[in-house]
Amino acid sequence: MSCPNCTISAQEIVFDFSKHNQNNFIAIVSNHLERQHIQVKVKGQHLHVNEQGAMDLHDFCVHHSEMENISFRIGEQPWRTLVEFEQYSKSAWIDHVIQEERIINHFQPIVTAEKIIYGYELLARFIDQTGEMIYPDVIFSAAKQRGRLFALDRLCRLTAVKNTAQIDPTKKAFINFIPTAIYEPEFCLRSTINLANQLNVTTAQLVFEVVETEQVEDVNHLKRILNYYQLHGFHYALDDVGEGYSTIEMLTDISPDYMKLDRKYVNRVVHNNDKKAAAIRFLNKAKEIGATPLAEGVETEEDFLWLKQNGYQLFQGYLFGKPKERPIKQDEIN
Structure with a gap:
């Protein structure tokens, strides 16, 4: 059904x-x-x-x-x-984008402190009828207006699972999802589980990444989703984690496998004491709950070195590679 x-x-x-x-x-x-x-x-x-x-x-x-x-x-x-x-x-045009599956994935590398590729984030990109790119903020806004957020999120998830086949099976695939676009985990996520099984994509390879972490209001609903993923052997991450009270409070209950520090705390962190303090608090919280800390939006070598020296384990950003239509190889890492 x-x-x-x-x-x-x-x-x-x-x-x-x-x-x-x-x-x-x-x-x-x-x-x-x-x-x-x-x-x-x-x-x-x-x-x-x-x-x-x-x-x-x-x-x-x-x-x-x-x-x-x-x-x-x-x-x-x-x-x-x-x-x-x-x-x-x-916003009716969004219906055609979804029906015709006018979506591709761009791959951005995630690296270790030694700049070894750990995995890739699969970023959804959408194409209009002329072949031009539709930016995510435009398409997700239209989907909300149209009541198509469920359908769009499902298309993004399944497309990303399919494209995981392009990645070395020893590397992780980070796949975004919107918690509010899933109304019943067992029903809504069954197709994701089935597709992964059909493609022989191991559950250990997939990391489902909660976007809009700071905007999560129904924590119990989010926990049900993550418990369902965990039950089937998948890992999960919280994206764009900042210092919001609600976010920090729910971390212990949710216990994510990965925590991604919001890029606003990463950019020029080496030159800003407030950002340094926030990054350290984030790191300590990650250690406390047993999550792997990941800094995203790393653009300079000096920020990378400061984060690395202070204990961050994974990194993502233009410093290592921009999103591309194919997974970049190790020798292409900057």
């Missing part, structure tokens, strides 16, 4: 007219849509339509109602005012 959140199917959109000042406005709208031969379901003050009906409803309401008093939502997403519907509609 396919997951309805991870497939690009027609979306039912619900509109809420309970705050609208004109009591019979929902009847006016539904009659208008039915005259356009659009199927409508009315449940109390809620009106259910398909996307075409929603677009027609939006156009009708632009001239006939107070748009800020009408709300809409897709699936279990939060309610938004009708004023925001145009953003949702304009």
Whole structure:
């Protein structure tokens, strides 16, 4: 059975007219849509339509109602005012990117203190219809607007697992995932497990990396996801870890295999005492919970040497190699 959140199917959109000042406005709208031969379901003050009906409803309401008093939502997403519907509609291009799997991976090396390749982070890159790159912040913003974050995250995960085949099996593959894009670990992650097994990718090779670590609100949900990964033999990392209270507090409970120090504490750390202090606190916390400390965003030799001398074990950044469409070899490390 396919997951309805991870497939690009027609979306039912619900509109809420309970705050609208004109009591019979929902009847006016539904009659208008039915005259356009659009199927409508009315449940109390809620009106259910398909996307075409929603677009027609939006156009009708632009001239006939107070748009800020009408709300809409897709699936279990939060309610938004009708004023925001145009953003949702304009994000329809994301559906085609996902359906056509217009995604590639770029590989960035992760090295040891001796600059030996330890593994690679597989970074998702997206292509538009003309072959131009779509930046991740643009595409993930569109996916959120469109209610396609589940589907996009799944595509990214499975593509990265497939491309792990390009990596030396003795090296780790770090694969990003968004915790909020996984609503039920056993159901949502089954395809990831199955694909790894089909490709004979060992679980020990894969490291699933939590992005937006500082923004995690539901720690128990995150723990369920990581426990599921751990149960199946995978490792996991926390990305962009900083000094946020919530992050530091949850580290002991989560006990990640790897902790990645946010690049804002790495860049020019050798010249900034506050960054040095933050990097040391991070390192001590990693040691306390038994996690491997990884500094990302390393761009200069002097920052690398300071981090290395103070006990950091793994490193990632332009100093060693930029992301490329193929895994770079040991003799290409800067």
